[in-house]
Amino acid sequence: MFLKKFALFLIFFSLFAFYSARAETLSSTNFQIKDPVIGTGGGYGSSASFKLLSEGDKVLTGVGSSISFIGHYGFLYYPFVTSAVLSANANGSDGDLTWTASSAGQGWGVGGYNVGKASVSGGPYTYTNVGNVLLYTYDNMAPGDYCFVVQTYDALGYVIATSNEVCITILPTIVFDLDTEAGGGSGESSAPYNVGLGVISTTNTRVSGTTDAVQMIVVEGETNAASGVVVTVRNANGANGLVSTSVPADNINSADGTIANGTENYGLCVATAGLTGFSRTSPYNTGACVTNSETNDIQGLTSTGENILNSATVPMVNGHAEIIVNGAISGVTPARPDYSDTITFIATSTF
Amino acid sequence: MVRKLNSLFLNRLVSSVTILALLAVMVAPNLAMAAGVTAFSNVLSREKASTAGNQLITFTTPTGIAASATLILTYNNSTSINASMTFTDIDLADDGVDVTLAAAPAAATWGVVRTSATVITFTNGSAAVAAASVVTIEIGTNATNQTTGVFQITNGPAGTTTLVLSGTFGDSGTASMSIIDDDQVSVTATVNQSITFDLDTSVADGETTTPYSVALGTITTTNSKVSGSTDSVNMIIAEGDTNASGGMVVTVRNANGTNGLVSTAVPANNINSADGTIANGTENYGLCVITVGLTGFSRAAPYNSDTCATNSETNGVQALTTAGENILNSAGAPVTAGHAEISVNAAISGVTAAQTDYTDTLTFIATGTF
Secondary structure (H helix, E strand, O other): OHHHHHHHHHHHHHHHHHHOOOOOOEEOOOOEEOOOOOOOOOEEEEOOOOEEEEOOOOOOOOEEEOOOOEEEOOOOOOOEEOOOOEEEEEEOOEEEEEEOOOOEEOOOOOOEEEEEEEOOOOOOOEEEEEEOOOEEEEOOOOOEEEEEEEEEEOOOOOEEEEOOOEEEEEOOOEEEEEEOOHHHOOOOOOOOEEEEEEEOEOOEOEEOEOOOOEOOEEEEEEEOOOOOEEEEEEEOOHHHEEEEOOOOOOEEOOOOEEOEOOEOEEEEEEOOOOOEOOEEOOOOOOOOOOOOOOOOEEEOOOOOOEEEEEOOOOOEEEEEEEEEEEEEOOOOOOOEEEEEEEEEEEEEEEO | OHHHHHHHHHHHHHHHHHHHHHHHHHHHHHOOOOOEOEEEEEEEOOOEOOOEEOEEEEEEEOOOEOOOOEEEEEEOOOOEEOOOOOHHHEEEEEOOEEOOEEOOOEOOEEEEEEEEOOEEEEEOOOOOEOOOEEEEEEEOOOOOOOOOOOOOEEOOOOEEEEEEEEOOOOOEEEEEEEEEOOOEEEEEEEEOOOEEEEEEEEOOOOOOOOOOOOOOOOOEOOEOEEOEOOOOEOEEEEEEEEOOOOOEEEEEEEOOHHHEEEEOOOOOOEEOOOOEEOEOOEOEEEEEEOOOOOEOOEEOOOOOOOOOOOOOOOOEEEOOOOOOEEEEEOOOOOEEEEEEEEEEEEEOOOOOOOOOOEEOOEEEEEEEOO
8 A cells, every 4th residue: 555655656756857847057167147947049040131140048138120030039028117206395385396207118108297196195196197297386285295196108198107106295375475666566576665645735636556656555465274365454543544743633534435636535445457366355345446546435544454355265376456545635634744654464364 | 501601701792892882982072182273373463574563373172172281382484482471471262261371370270381482382270171162362462361461472584484283282283474574564645835825805705806906985974984885895805725734824914004094195194093993983994804704714813803794884993003913814724715804994083184095005914834
């Protein structure tokens, strides 16, 4: 019984040993290929106009060809691509992405890139096809954590590589700026900000704009706060409006109403033209208000402050508003060369 | 026997799981669940860089603030909390109700410490703030509970400043403020000095041109002559405007002083001018300001007390002087569309010399005090 089993074992082992793969190490005095699996072998191949001589057990790659012959050497013919290397930075409420170019060959070409954004590492990502470029910016993102990858796609739009993942944090952001360009324009200016109404007479009300060359107050803002931004305005003198520095009892009052020659008043309104992102907010949300107009509907200023602009409770980018300063006097408005007021603007976002 | 043991084990297992589940249900609501605060804002009284101001911080805490828990405010961007700031410069309200603050927590009193130039630490006392409460913190002179605050927080340079909420209370959050180069606009204006003055001479109110004249005509002892339509004698109309803060004063003087109307041919003959009441048969000559039609202007002393009406031959008049006297003013204030009608009055006695050429020249001067 034992002998019978031993004989069967030997037979089985012999068959197995006979059909096993064998690899021989190739070597020279300064070179060794261990356990080669594929070799070109020796000999040659030929056609009418081509001849390949080969020897040894080298691994060849690439293509050789003639008019009537083509040789693809080595292993099966695989295309290749390198993944983009992604960098990302938080820039205010923007996420700036840049990446290195992918390179591809052996049948593949780089057609372009998809950028993917996710709220957690690993995705799922929401992809945007950005074309064959090497940078992209996600604008005005809400505060939070974001992770990005870049996909490389080929000429047919098939994704052939994916970059590393980079995660950034977008902080709550609010940007606010004032300008009072000389001449009444809406361009940039630097602090200190001034509005010179000049000489007001009973027949010449003075308002912001190029006609009187009186500065307007340009307000610009951005925020990624979900509830947007609110801008308030207050003045130093309240309803006393413009007050003489030398004789504080002399003033140009500030009250709700319509500006008119011969009727003393001073105040602000928000021009309806040029209003972008921002909305006029109560009590500044009604009435006519146009640059150069001497019949604007204005609001009286207060020292406690009132809302003047908001972003309709949503995040805002490139908010722009032009505030018109209006001043008129009556015949009994005291003559003074030094009327002044200080207006303070405060922008607040709720995150 | 084995079945009995299995049944006993199963019963114990079910009982244990049930007890644990019940305990979990009872305890779970009391466990703090850290979360992000909501409706988080910080209203600054000034947003100018490197400028001190008040702050009004508001947020809703989903978790609440347990007794003894800390609440930490941390600023960046070189924000500077005044080194002298104490709890007296700060208010904290739970759902609108101010809590009592002190340097250290005790019983229901919160402790407040300026931990550094950018950090303020609150430590709750024994009274927990309920979940979903609205917490408001006032810092600076706007903190008026207990005492009014003195010291404020100074903004850093222009840029975005963040305020981070943290602490053992569990919730957290970040709010941003925009610090800008200047948050104020200076508005200036000029109103130039202005004064206008005009005279007219007419029986009725109206405009006339120079030369201005008042012809009293023939005066008799039974017919005094006064301005008005009855005698067809012109009145003198004075009009003026000024934006002088001290208003306008109008003076009158005459050429002949108290000699009044003087004969050109025989200067010794005259109709005297004296304070008094015009009356037939009593020589006198002078002016008064008609009270009706007086707008903007007021009658100035010594012309402010006499009865004076157009066509009246019993007006109280003031003697004229060569030095001049005030006759009108605008009550020390700017005046617009000032209007006054001045009556010229004359009467003679039986001894007033007969002459055909009695004359006088009146001069009116308006002056604004700016």
